[in-house]
Amino acid sequence: MQFDEIYRRQAALLVRAIPFVGAETCFALKGGTAINLFVRDMPRLSVDIDLTYLPIAARAQSLQDMGDALRRIADAVEHGIAGARVDLAAISPENRVTKLLVRAKGVQIKIEVTPVTRGCVHEPAAKSVSPRVEDEFGFAEIQVVSFADLYAGKLVAALDRQHPRDLFDVHGLLSNEGIDQVLRKTFIVYVLSHNRPMAELLAPTRRDISAE
Numbered sequence: 001m002q003f004d005e006i007y008r009r010q011a012a013l014l015v016r017a018i019p020f021v022g023a024e025t026c027f028a029l030k031g032g033t034a035i036n037l038f039v040r041d042m043p044r045l046s047v048d049i050d051l052t053y054l055p056i057a058a059r060a061q062s063l064q065d066m067g068d069a070l071r072r073i074a075d076a077v078e079h080g081i082a083g084a085r086v087d088l089a090a091i092s093p094e095n096r097v098t099k100l101l102v103r104a105k106g107v108q109i110k111i112e113v114t115p116v117t118r119g120c121v122h123e124p125a126a127k128s129v130s131p132r133v134e135d136e137f138g139f140a141e142i143q144v145v146s147f148a149d150l151y152a153g154k155l156v157a158a159l160d161r162q163h164p165r166d167l168f169d170v171h172g173l174l175s176n177e178g179i180d181q182v183l184r185k186t187f188i189v190y191v192l193s194h195n196r197p198m199a200e201l202l203a204p205t206r207r208d209i210s211a212e
Contacts, residue, residue, distance in 0.1 A: 013109050066115070159201055
């Protein structure tokens with residue numbers, strides 16, 4: 001199977017899975033899939049569903065509740081998508097589910113929620129996929145974090161990982177809306193919430209990504 005065809009099948013599976021994820025309103029979509037399939041008109045494919053857990057509660061309770069929600073998603077996907085199989089991945093030492101691996105028709109996608117940073121700065125809202133995504137893969141709608149939350153998280157990820165896909169998404173921001181005061185203040189919250197020291201995150205050791 002050609003590489004491009006694999007990506008297209010993954011994207012198709014992702015769009016089919018989104019309604020089952022969206023039924024769990026404790027989650028909101030974030031990351032590259034939110035940017036490239038919902039905010040932008042698919043400048044690149046993204047094949048992971050990255051989620052923010054919205055309720056604010058004690059860590060143990062949050063992990064229990066998000067794990068229960070992911071188990072419901074897994075069950076719904078297996079019953080709702082013909083031939084789909086879902087594997088559950090847990091974290092230690094709590095042994096709570098934070099990730100699903102969904103397989104169907106020879107491809108796999110990941111559904112994952114971070115157990116560390118929970119909640120968001122601004123209210124999320126329901127969004128439907130962009131016109132190009134709908135034309136190619138069908139309609140889907142899900143709760144998505146706000147524009148400021150979405151790109152604040154992406155800016156921090158770009159600084160932290162320096163991955164080409166993150167830099168591509170940041171380039172799209174700088175070429176279009178730019179960084180306004182709301183995004184700047186939201187970015188500060190995300191920097192303060194990161195597990196790395198602020199000084200280290202804002203002055204990273206630059207990586208050579210020319211071969212990636």
